[in-house]
Amino acid sequence: MTEKADLQSVLDRAAEGGRITPEEALDLYRDAPLHALGSAADAVRRRRYAGTEHIATYIIERNINYTNVCVTACKFCAFYAPPKATDKGWTRDLDDILRRCAETVELGGTQIMFQGGHHPDYGVEYYEKHFAAIKEAFPQLVIHSLGASEVEHMARISKVSAEEAITRIHAAGLDSFAGAGAELLPARPRKAIAPLKESGERWLEIMEAAHNLGVESTSTMLMGTGETNAERIEHLRMIRDVQDRTGGFRAFIPYTYQPENNHLKGRTQATLFEYLRMIAIARLFMDNIAHIQGSWLTTGKEVGQLSLHYGADDLGSIMLEENVVSSAGAKHRSNRMEIIDLIRKAGRVPAQRATTYEHLLVHDDPANDPVDERVMSHISSTAIEGGTAHPELKLLSAN
Numbered sequence: 468m469t470e471k472a473d474l475q476s477v478l479d480r481a482a483e484g485g486r487i488t489p490e491e492a493l494d495l496y497r498d499a500p501l502h503a504l505g506s507a508a509d510a511v512r513r514r515r516y517a518g519t520e521h522i523a524t525y526i527i528e529r530n531i532n533y534t535n536v537c538v539t540a541c542k543f544c545a546f547y548a549p550p551k552a553t554d555k556g557w558t559r560d561l562d563d564i565l566r567r568c569a570e571t572v573e574l575g576g577t578q579i580m581f582q583g584g585h586h587p588d589y590g591v592e593y594y595e596k597h598f599a600a601i602k603e604a605f606p607q608l609v610i611h612s613l614g615a616s617e618v619e620h621m622a623r624i625s626k627v628s629a630e631e632a633i634t635r636i637h638a639a640g641l642d643s644f645a646g647a648g649a650e651l652l653p654a655r656p657r658k659a660i661a662p663l664k665e666s667g668e669r670w671l672e673i674m675e676a677a678h679n680l681g682v683e684s685t686s687t688m689l690m691g692t693g694e695t696n697a698e699r700i701e702h703l704r705m706i707r708d709v710q711d712r713t714g715g716f717r718a719f720i721p722y723t724y725q726p727e728n729n730h731l732k733g734r735t736q737a738t739l740f741e742y743l744r745m746i747a748i749a750r751l752f753m754d755n756i757a758h759i760q761g762s763w764l765t766t767g768k769e770v771g772q773l774s775l776h777y778g779a780d781d782l783g784s785i786m787l788e789e790n791v792v793s794s795a796g797a798k799h800r801s802n803r804m805e806i807i808d809l810i811r812k813a814g815r816v817p818a819q820r821a822t823t824y825e826h827l828l829v830h831d832d833p834a835n836d837p838v839d840e841r842v843m844s845h846i847s848s849t850a851i852e853g854g855t856a857h858p859e860l861k862l863l864s865a866n
Contacts, residue, residue: 474494474495474498474499475503477491477494477495478495478499478503478504478507478751479507481495481507481511481751481752482506482507482508482510482511482751483510484511484514484754486754487751487752489700489701489703489704489752492700492703492704492748492751492752493696493697493700495748495751496696496699496700496744496745496748497696501740501743501744504744504747504748504751504777505743505747505776505777505778507747507751508746508747508748508750508751508777508778509776509777509778511750511751511754511778512750512759512778512779512780515757515780516780519826521815521816522780522815522816522817522818522826522829523775523779523780523781523782523810523813523815523816523817523818524780524781524782524817524818524819524820524824524826525781525782525783525784525785525803525806525807525810525817525818525819525820526577526578526783526784526785526819526820526821526822527574527575527576527577527578527784527785527787527803527819528571528576528577528578528579528580528611528784528785528786528787529567529568529570529571529576529578529579529580529786529787530579530580530582530786531559531564531567531568531579531580531581531582532559532582532583533558533559533564533581533582533583533597534556534557534558534559534583534584534586534589535548535555535556535557535583535584536548536549536550536556536557536558536583536584536586536587537549537550537583537584537585537586538550538584538585538586538587538620538663539584539585539616539620539661539663539664540663541650541660541661541663541664542659542660542661542662548584550586550587558586561596561597561600564597564600564601565600565601565604565605568601568604568605568608569604569605570787571605571608571787572605572607572608574787576608576787577607577608577609577821577822577827578608578609578610578611578784578821578822579601579608579609579610579611579612580611580612580645581594581597581598581610581612581613582612582613582645582647585616585617585620587624588624589620589621589624590621590622590624590625591621591622591624591625591627591631591632591635591636592625593621594613594617594621594636594639594641595635595636595639596639598610598636598639598640598641599639599640601640602639602640609642609643609821609822610640610641610642610643611642611643611644611645611685611822612641612644612645613636613641613644613645613647614644614645614646614647614648614649614670614674614684615644615647615648615649615665615669615670615671615672615673615674615677616647616648616664616665616670617647617648618632618633618644618673618677619665619669619670619673621636629672629673629676630676630680633673633676633677633680633682634680637680637681637682641682642682642822643682643683643684643685643717643822643823644674644677644682644683644684644685645684645685645687646684646685646686646687646719646720647687648664648670649667649670649686649687649688649689649702650664650687650688650689650692651667651688651689651692651694651698651699651702652667652668652670652671652701652702652705652706653667653694653698653701653702653705654666654667655698656692656693656694656695656698659692659693660689660692660693667702667705668705671705671706671709674686674709674715674716675709675712675713675715677715678709678713678714678715678716679713679715682715683715683716683717683823684715684716684717685716685717685718685719685720685760686706686716686718686719686720686756687719687720687721687722688702688703688719688720688721688722688745689722689723689724690721690722690723690724690737690741690742690745691723691724691736691737691741692724699745700748700752703719703748703749703752703753704752706719706753706756707752707753707754707755707756710753710755710756711755714755716756717756717757717758717823717824718756718757718758718759718760718781718824719749719753719756719758719759719760720759720760720762720783721742721745721746721749721762722762722764722765722766723736723737723742723762723765723766724736724737724765739766739767739770742762742766742770742774743770743773743774743777744777746759746761746774746777746778746779747777747778749778750777750778750779751778757824758780758781758824759778759779759780759781760779760781760782760783761774761775761779761781761782761783762774762783763782763783763809764783764784764786768805768809771783771809772809772810772812772813773813775810775813775815776813781820781824782806782809782810785802785803785806803837804836804837807830807836807837811830811833816829816830816831817829817830818830
């Protein structure tokens with residue numbers, strides 16, 4: 468273990484842009500004083516964004532859940548229904564998906580997250596059809612969706628390679644991959660919570676293949692399902708190693724496990740202090756990833772705001788719809804004006820961004836803040852579906 472005097476020297480080196488080792492990162496994560504850790508991470512952020520360091524960003528998007536039927540049965544998930552549970556399983560038809568895309572555009576959204584289960588019948592062809600239809604109808608929407616786990620699944624269903632699956636869905640309209648399915652990449656915690664998913668190494672192989680094929684992505688981490696601090700840092704190390712080779716991860720987004728309505732009994736969520744320490748250590752350790760996103764959805768708006776002082780430069784999404792994490796108990800909601808206010812009260816200038824982080828609208832004058840009653844009223848009235856079938860959903864038959 469690094470001595471306290473040495474911890475400060477490591478913090479100083481990281482704050483000045485030096486690379487730290489996984490062992491040093493673990494020592495800092497465990498033992499560095501919280502405020503010193505945050506101060507060093509914020510120094511890295513300010514240097515990286517010199518000239519725009521006063522800005523923090525957000526995006527307006529919609530998560531469109533196309534089905535909750537899933538063969539993977541992850542223990543932390545409260546959203547999925549097994550294929551045989553025909554009373555609980557549902558799928559959206561294409562018309563409903565396109566209607567939600569139209570509403571997203573009307574409400575000022577620029578991005579959709581196409582998110583659902585590993586349906587036993589949905590191969591590459593399903594995603595080609597849907598992405599092509601969305602792009603034809605709404606070419607202005609960015610399809611930032613799926614992840615390596617969905618690629619592995621659809622390739623197996625269609626009996627093609629992961630590379631062919633990526634090439635085909637990208638040609639059909641997929642713009643970039645989300646970090647979906649990463650959860651925890653080290654073997655022990657991954658097998659404990661998602662035993663039917665591909666290995667962490669395979670998840671990274673598929674993401675690396677996507678980067679090499681010209682499809683960038685984000686990366687994520689699920690905290691608080693029983694993993695050790697060392698396994699958390701190993702997760703970061705695995706991602707950083709791939710990023711050294713490809714440069715294809717646009718952002719890193721840690722978020723906390725939500726404990727309701729799932730099969731992980733007796734697990735303890737990551738504390739809010741652990742989460743803030745992770746935001747900071749990610750900014751210090753992942754020197755080759757541009758953006759660190761704070762996750763107010765799972766931690767709350769106040770902690771999301773604090774993350775902007777611990778190395779985060781982005782507060783993620785104003786979600787016009789979100790059902791997966793909400794099913795497990797994430798109850799935090801927000802609208803555009805609240806996010807703008809949170810960012811401004813953190814001492815930063817809010818800016819709406821694109822998927823690739825270009826600033827679309829900088830709110831540098833409070834007198835000109837948008838008052839979009841449509842977005843505000845829609846978010847406040849949207850029901851959280853939580854995996855239950857709604858009238859517009861088509862219930863699935865046993866096959």
